[in-house]
Amino acid sequence: MLNALRRKISPPLVEQRKIDLSGQSISYTLKRSSKRRSIGLRIDERGLTVSMPLRASEKWLHTVLRDKADWVVEKIGSWQVRRPAPPQWRDGGPISFCGDTLVLRVVPDLFGAPPVRVAGMLHLRLAEEATPQRVQRATEHWYRQQAQQLFEQRVAHFAPLLQVAPSAIRLSAARSQWGSCSARGVVRLNWRLIRLPHALIDYVIVHELAHLREMNHSAAFWQGVAQACPEYRERRAQLRDFHLGD
Template sequence: MPLPASPEPTHRIVIAGLAVAYHLKRSQRRTIGLAIDHRGLRVGAPLRARQGDIEALIHQHGQWVLDKLAAWRDRPPPGKLMVTDGTVISVVGAPLTVALVPASRARWQLAGDRVELSPSPSTDANQLLEKALREKARQLFAERLAHYAPQLGVPPPPLRLSSARTRWGSCSHRGGIALNWRLIFMPLALIDYVVNHELAHLKEMNHSPRFWSVVEQLCPDWRARRLELRQLGRTIPTI
């Protein structure tokens, strides 16, 4: 299976003493624009815009940026997702459309950018969607562990899916790694950050400076990714 396309580059800037991650997208536009949504600060810039000019504009609107980010952060978490025909959710940074398909028994099938669900009296659409996303998560997480483990000189560890409410991942003293299946709602760059974080524990079972130096080998911009993970964590729907 080909890997998803690389995400937009993530940068980091300090505004009034607070670290803020932002995504920068360059295109054939004429001006620099700022936008804030559930993903955080997003900056659009001309192809040849200087980085210094981009960050000067961010600082110029610094208080607006902080206020808008705080407003998104303080919003109540989303309620239970009502899964109906045509529901669209974000999975690994791309839209996934739900299609309800009649069938003689409960079943689900992932097909490109849509997931087909066939509920039954005993298994509703929400339950089927969770099963489909868990399977997608298992396959993707195993693939990412196999991709990064050799870079640390370790074999791909045993994988277990977690449903923890407060942790994205964990690493046992026996070398097994548990990853929260809800990470499937995150962009690939943030999934990779958690994967790299847990793999680093195979080298350093702590959070010492040595540990973070291992993380940095695999993920040089881990600080920005960690910040974005915190920002996006509150937007994950409940199925």
């Protein structure tokens, strides 16, 4: 009976809430977990997420949010500034490319010539009706071509600095990671990286190449990363603001 009563009064595990912080109304997702022992804050493209112990008090929650108010407002603002433009698969729609925004220009073309990037625009020449699905497919095909070319160039630059030689560089379409490295020396890099700024692309490449020396995240591994990317801590933190969703 007591256990049944406890289940009835247990707070919801996930809630959508609002709070005024530093003069701004901030929406956030509250997640409760019996495994947590402290309150944690995370900010990404979905906004603020607060994770807290299952039975933590509202007073503790509000104290943490008030103490971190300036940080939360600043972080949300800075993330929105560098946030990639959401792709719009149509003529005139924005897409992200190497940290910049390109405008799609969809041009009818009987032969479907290859895309051309010029003056902040990507000209897509489609022989078929320019439905959003076809525009997306054509753009992502171009993304993959550009990614393979750029990744191979950057690997050729960084591999000698780390004194490694990958056996192959392949594109990945994983939904959970930016890159990976196998024991056979195959480095896989997510083609969606091509949307991110060059500095973050370089960090991911260095990270995976460093695994050819250390297949772990030991101190020796991070020393290798620092050898080719001294600003890796900053870039690693910035990468957390980007996600693999479309």
